[in-house]
Amino acid sequence: MAADAHATSLPLAMLLVFGAAKICGEICEFLRMPNIVGHIIAGVILGPSVLALVTASSVREFAELGVLFLLFRVGLEVKPSDLASVGKTAATVATLGVIVPLAMGYVIYRMSGASNIESLFVGAAMVATSVGITAQVLASMGLLSAISSRIILAAAVIDDVLGLIVLAVVSSIAQGGINYIQLGITAFLSIAFTVFVFSVGAKTVGKMLPKVERKMKSGDSQFTIAMILLFALAWLASQAGVAAIIGAFLAGVALSETVEHRVHDLAQGIAELLVPFFLASIGLALDVSVLKDPATLWLAAIITVAAVVSKLIGCGLGAWPLGWPDAKRIGCGMVPRGEVGMVVAQIGGSIGVISQQAYGIVVVMAVMTTLVAPPLLQWSFRSIIKAPEEAPLRIE
Amino acid sequence: MAADAHATSLPLAMLLVFGAAKICGEICEFLRMPNIVGHIIAGVILGPSVLALVTASSVREFAELGVLFLLFRVGLEVKPSDLASVGKTAATVATLGVIVPLAMGYVIYRMSGASNIESLFVGAAMVATSVGITAQVLASMGLLSAISSRIILAAAVIDDVLGLIVLAVVSSIAQGGINYIQLGITAFLSIAFTVFVFSVGAKTVGKMLPKVERKMKSGDSQFTIAMILLFALAWLASQAGVAAIIGAFLAGVALSETVEHRVHDLAQGIAELLVPFFLASIGLALDVSVLKDPATLWLAAIITVAAVVSKLIGCGLGAWPLGWPDAKRIGCGMVPRGEVGMVVAQIGGSIGVISQQAYGIVVVMAVMTTLVAPPLLQWSFRSIIKAPEEAPLRIE
Numbered sequence: 025m026a027a028d029a030h031a032t033s034l035p036l037a038m039l040l041v042f043g044a045a046k047i048c049g050e051i052c053e054f055l056r057m058p059n060i061v062g063h064i065i066a067g068v069i070l071g072p073s074v075l076a077l078v079t080a081s082s083v084r085e086f087a088e089l090g091v092l093f094l095l096f097r098v099g100l101e102v103k104p105s106d107l108a109s110v111g112k113t114a115a116t117v118a119t120l121g122v123i124v125p126l127a128m129g130y131v132i133y134r135m136s137g138a139s140n141i142e143s144l145f146v147g148a149a150m151v152a153t154s155v156g157i158t159a160q161v162l163a164s165m166g167l168l169s170a171i172s173s174r175i176i177l178a179a180a181v182i183d184d185v186l187g188l189i190v191l192a193v194v195s196s197i198a199q200g201g202i203n204y205i206q207l208g209i210t211a212f213l214s215i216a217f218t219v220f221v222f223s224v225g226a227k228t229v230g231k232m233l234p235k236v237e238r239k240m241k242s243g244d245s246q247f248t249i250a251m252i253l254l255f256a257l258a259w260l261a262s263q264a265g266v267a268a269i270i271g272a273f274l275a276g277v278a279l280s281e282t283v284e285h286r287v288h289d290l291a292q293g294i295a296e297l298l299v300p301f302f303l304a305s306i307g308l309a310l311d312v313s314v315l316k317d318p319a320t321l322w323l324a325a326i327i328t329v330a331a332v333v334s335k336l337i338g339c340g341l342g343a344w345p346l347g348w349p350d351a352k353r354i355g356c357g358m359v360p361r362g363e364v365g366m367v368v369a370q371i372g373g374s375i376g377v378i379s380q381q382a383y384g385i386v387v388v389m390a391v392m393t394t395l396v397a398p399p400l401l402q403w404s405f406r407s408i409i410k411a412p413e414e415a416p417l418r419i420e
Numbered sequence: 421m422a423a424d425a426h427a428t429s430l431p432l433a434m435l436l437v438f439g440a441a442k443i444c445g446e447i448c449e450f451l452r453m454p455n456i457v458g459h460i461i462a463g464v465i466l467g468p469s470v471l472a473l474v475t476a477s478s479v480r481e482f483a484e485l486g487v488l489f490l491l492f493r494v495g496l497e498v499k500p501s502d503l504a505s506v507g508k509t510a511a512t513v514a515t516l517g518v519i520v521p522l523a524m525g526y527v528i529y530r531m532s533g534a535s536n537i538e539s540l541f542v543g544a545a546m547v548a549t550s551v552g553i554t555a556q557v558l559a560s561m562g563l564l565s566a567i568s569s570r571i572i573l574a575a576a577v578i579d580d581v582l583g584l585i586v587l588a589v590v591s592s593i594a595q596g597g598i599n600y601i602q603l604g605i606t607a608f609l610s611i612a613f614t615v616f617v618f619s620v621g622a623k624t625v626g627k628m629l630p631k632v633e634r635k636m637k638s639g640d641s642q643f644t645i646a647m648i649l650l651f652a653l654a655w656l657a658s659q660a661g662v663a664a665i666i667g668a669f670l671a672g673v674a675l676s677e678t679v680e681h682r683v684h685d686l687a688q689g690i691a692e693l694l695v696p697f698f699l700a701s702i703g704l705a706l707d708v709s710v711l712k713d714p715a716t717l718w719l720a721a722i723i724t725v726a727a728v729v730s731k732l733i734g735c736g737l738g739a740w741p742l743g744w745p746d747a748k749r750i751g752c753g754m755v756p757r758g759e760v761g762m763v764v765a766q767i768g769g770s771i772g773v774i775s776q777q778a779y780g781i782v783v784v785m786a787v788m789t790t791l792v793a794p795p796l797l798q799w800s801f802r803s804i805i806k807a808p809e810e811a812p813l814r815i816e
Contacts, residue, residue: 034485034664035652039655042647046644050636258434258435259432290689293643294693
């Protein structure tokens, strides 16, 4: 019916974002750049920086669902034992990858003349790696099982828990002193959630799934169970204070040894449709007009470089015992901050300790580290896979 | 990170709606009722009528996308020639299926003491079939290629164009006289769009697809092209005044003879996830508190019965030459009004000619005709497929 006037915008928004992401992706492939860089650039073009045709909020739900499925699908490719075997190295990588960016960000922003607390927030916004981009690049090159890939994924989970604790500490300080009880609860919940799902989850799922499945009458019951586990863990993760995507990733890991290939196929359809929205939404968040002031532009550039360098140094040092090639790969894989840094800045804004300028700088840092990661990854992994565009062992 | 506070609600809403829909679906299968009745009932339970845990607007985008993929997937199973061969019968079915409900709804509502124009709107809201439910039931029983199924699908497309013209006429009358030029443009655009996509679309797609595909470097390029066509036609349909789902259906039909099986699989993953949201959203729209007044309750019951009976009579008469069994099937298939009727009522509300009471009655009618359709279809098709639960030739 003519009548669904309120619905008109949905197909158009889908068409613009999906179409532009794919076209820019094609152009990037043609220029031998990673496809997903094009997806992010499509967001920049459609967003407030250039055409202002689409707002980030209009595709927010699809973007959120897209990144959940991205991490879920990556989790499906990773066995719990794969992560456990790299646990120690990953913990060192994550810890140093939190300390170095926090310190560097704080010092640089403080030197620019900002207040103590605002500098702490900018440092905190530089802490948490957003593993979605890295996971997508590694998956599209068929490299998820490489040792460095497994360390990156495990370190991203630990990094997220540490980032949460840093944010809790910084927020407490901003609101006038550390509440140790609150902090203890946050730390306990997030660690307990991750450890519990990781250690108990996969075994339980392996035992329960066939039983539940036998009792269900509808078709594709494994897919139904997988979806329920995905949403449940994503929700519980966010309740425990960790990112929803960590829950989605752990749901995938828990299911990786149990589900049949059909679940992979169905989840891939969803990811194929929605991941472009996640990538484009990163670009949509960028508004280059904040950079009109040359001083801001310079500060943003310095913070962005610091964000890249500090992760390379911190994570690279943590992975040093594995030798330079893997240390380099792991450092590059932990560079993207994506949406996580922006959310930290938003919280700083909501308690009134971070300026519009600092927020703008954090967004630029988040988008730029994300844009720079795919070429860095391609470069650092080039010795493992010489010509990724000729042999794309894609996730299926 | 802890920080994505604004995102917390998404996984929870997904979990509640998807989980409840699947659980209620299982219960319905156990009671030998159609699965999708359970999905709608899950919406009623989660919505304002019972628990008030989820609002229709919080899952609106997923529901809209879900019904687009539902119709797209059905379109993929239907060849253009299948529809063309039943064109004449479908046109008669659609025409009588518009006139009888409009007349019956108008007369009954007028007799209840309502104004002329309000009664016209209630009649108009009873016109347009929402083919999503029927398509889902037929697909799940593997009956999409039956002659009656093809007539239902073709008639639903024509019905939508006619319903649009009825709505345009009724709206003009409500706003003080018919604007014939505007009306002519609306009618022309909607008919031209449908005829053009239908006659030219499939051939063009068949020629263009392999050429475009060869030029694309990314994986799954057929899927990408299919999605862009889907969103483009859904958007153009809504611009031409027809429902977006008609565009999605026609995109599927245009691609049905061209795309490889992989596109079906990927689209199915999306449909498996999102169709439950479409079904649940029908139930979420229902607020039984409008029925507290016994007079309203009675009127709603009479209008609902009239909505069912008038489609059975109108469409059944149109399909009479095919004999009683097919006439019965086609009549039952055209019964559900779904969201389309509600949208007509919303437009009536927005120009101030329809009361809250009439709106509530239309919503009840739309939900009840949708709930009653699956059992009616199962009954009317039982001679073709004796035990659908034992031989579910599902769409794959």
